[in-house]
Structures are given as structure tokens and as C-alpha cells.
Amino acid sequence: MTLITKTRATNITRAVLARRTGTNLSTIRYYEEIGLITLPQRAANGYRIYDSGHVTQLVLVRRCRELGFSLDQTRSLLKLVEDPKESRCDVRDLAISHRKDIETKIADLQAMNVALEEMISSCESGEASSCPILDSIGTEVFRSA
Numbered sequence: 001m002t003l004i005t006k007t008r009a010t011n012i013t014r015a016v017l018a019r020r021t022g023t024n025l026s027t028i029r030y031y032e033e034i035g036l037i038t039l040p041q042r043a044a045n046g047y048r049i050y051d052s053g054h055v056t057q058l059v060l061v062r063r064c065r066e067l068g069f070s071l072d073q074t075r076s077l078l079k080l081v082e083d084p085k086e087s088r089c090d091v092r093d094l095a096i097s098h099r100k101d102i103e104t105k106i107a108d109l110q111a112m113n114v115a116l117e118e119m120i121s122s123c124e125s126g127e128a129s130s131c132p133i134l135d136s137i138g139t140e141v142f143r144s145a
Contacts, residue, residue, distance in 0.1 A: 010051045014040075017050045021058045028058065036061060036075055069098055 018025050031037045037057045040048040060081065064074040073094060080086045080094075115136075122132040 012050050014048050023058055
């Protein structure tokens with residue numbers, strides 16, 4: 001994780017922005033295309049020129065993505081950061097909702113793990129005409145065709 005607390009990033013190129021934030025160039029382009037980060041100014045030579053605000057935005061986006069927030073949730077968080085009038089309760093509510101989603105995913109993964117464990121334990125090593133693992137996931141239909 002890249003942490004940038006204060007930076008003097010003014011008039012930097014996309015490549016420098018990518019290095020400073022640990023973000024791929026194509027990812028930065030994508031975030032610009034979908035409006036997740038603000039578009040940079042252009043220099044006389046046509047190059048994009050980024051500033052410290054872009055660094056801050058991109059670090060926040062990367063951290064949100066590391067925490068598993070969707071692009072829409074990340075966009076909402078960016079708006080909340082940019083508008084000081086927004087309620088901080090909205091940030092908390094979004095985080096609580098996201099945590100519930102994560103807990104659901106964890107429960108689903110644990111259930112998948114148990115199911116796979118049961119399939120693996122039912123499978124004896126050796127050559128049998130049927131495979132309990134494939135039978136459990138429904139491939140017996142394809143074998144008969």
C-alpha cells in the first residue's frame with residue numbers, strides 16, 4: 001500500500017503519477033475515462049499534467065479498491081471527501097454496508113470450502129467409473145451424452 005500524506009506533486013506526468021501511487025498507466029487512463037478521477041490539464045505539447053490533487057484522489061481510489069469497495073462506492077466516497085458539507089454519517093453507513101457485504105462473501109466462501117472438503121473426502125484415489133467430485137457438481141449429465 002502506498003501512503004502519501006503530503007506531496008508537492010505539481011505538473012507531473014502520468015508516468016510519474018503512476019510511479020508515485022503504484023498504479024498502472026492503463027488503470028489511470030481507465031479511471032479518467034469513467035470519471036472516477038478528474039481530468040488533468042494539458043500542457044502546450046498536449047501532455048497531461050497532473051497535480052497533488054490527482055495524487056490524493058488516486059491514493060484514495062487505490063485504498064478503496066484494496067478494501068474491496070466497488071467503483072460506485074469509491075465514487076461516492078470521493079464525492080464525500082470533496083464536499084465538506086456532506087455528512088460523515090454517510091461515509092460510516094457506506095462502510096457498514098460494505099462490511100456486511102464482505103461478511104456475506106466470507107460466509108459464502110466458508111460454505112464453498114466445506115462443500116469442497118466433503119467432495120474431496122468422498123473421492124477415493126483410484127480408478128472408478130464415476131468421480132464423486134464431478135458427480136457432485138453435476139457433470140454426470142455430460143458423461144451420458
